[in-house]
Amino acid sequence: GESVGLHLPTLSVQEGDNSIINCAYSNSASDYFIWYKQESGKGPQFIIDIRSNMDKRQGQRVTVLLNKTVKHLSLQIAATQPGDSAVYFCAESGGSEKLVFGKGTKLTVNP
Amino acid sequence: DTEVTQTPKHLVMGMTNKKSLKCEQHMGHRAMYxxxxxxxxPPELMFVYSYEKLSINESVPSRFSPECPNSSLLNLHLHALQPEDSALYLCASSPSHRRSGNTIYFGEGSWLTVV
Incomplete structure (x- = not known):
């Protein structure tokens, strides 16, 4: 069945370092992917998205990479800051109206 | 800040109570969740409304009853809930759920505790 998962449930980095959060998906029909950030006690916040006709998209301090060959998605955060500490979810849709979330990675930024 | 507003932020209710969660968006979105x-x-989908009509019900128990009075409002009526229904309930909206590449924006959620 459809599934979107993450390789690593927790990630701890030093302030100023770059962070890479990974996500694997299994639905070949997925054609749209979103990364969300969820801080404690808050709703998921849209960070960046990418369509399947692209393999890279950049935002402010964030880059999403898509490798359709191996069904892998990653979120890169440059110069990670304490305010980046949160749980990050990848989500995918395609061929249906549902948005399927991965399990989430908790990012902790150490000062 | 999110443009999807949810009330109340916190709700404690007994198993025999009837309560409602409310959601509002003013982005002109035609799909609400x-x-x-x-x-x-991770968040789990319960219901989708598209153009004010229920389009997806993910086999949610009938003790949860959604309502979409208009394109800006979405309610979730709660009755005879169980303690295991305690959770964060998130409302979301998007321009249209029938188009792939349709970004979904979330509210801050309503924390529900059933006692």
Whole structure:
């Protein structure tokens, strides 16, 4: 069945370092992917998205990479800051109206 | 800040109570959603409304009853809930759920505790 998962449930980095959060998906029909950030006690916040006709998209301090060959998605955060500490979810849709979330990675930024 | 507003932020209710969660968006979005999120888990879809009509019900128990009075408002009526229904209930909206590439924006959620 459809599934979107993450390789690593927790990630701890030093302030100023770059962070890479990974996500694997299994639905070949997925054609749209979103990364969300969820801080404690808050709703998921849209960070960046990418369509399947692209393999890279950049935002402010964030880059999403898509490798359709191996069904892998990653979120890169440059110069990670304490305010980046949160749980990050990848989500995918395609061929249906549902948005399927991965399990989430908790990012902790150490000062 | 999110443009999807949810009230109340916190709700404690007994198993015999009737309460409602409310959601409002003014982005002109035509699709609205209810998600349920348990601690340390990803959000799980409950309902989707498209153009004010219920289009998806993810086999949600009837003790949860959604309502979409107009394109800006979405309610979730709660009755005879169980303690295991305690969770964060997230409302979301998007321009249209029938188009792939349709970004979904979430509210801050309503924390529900059933006692």
């Amino acid at each position: 209810w998600y349920k999120q348990k601690a340390k888990k």
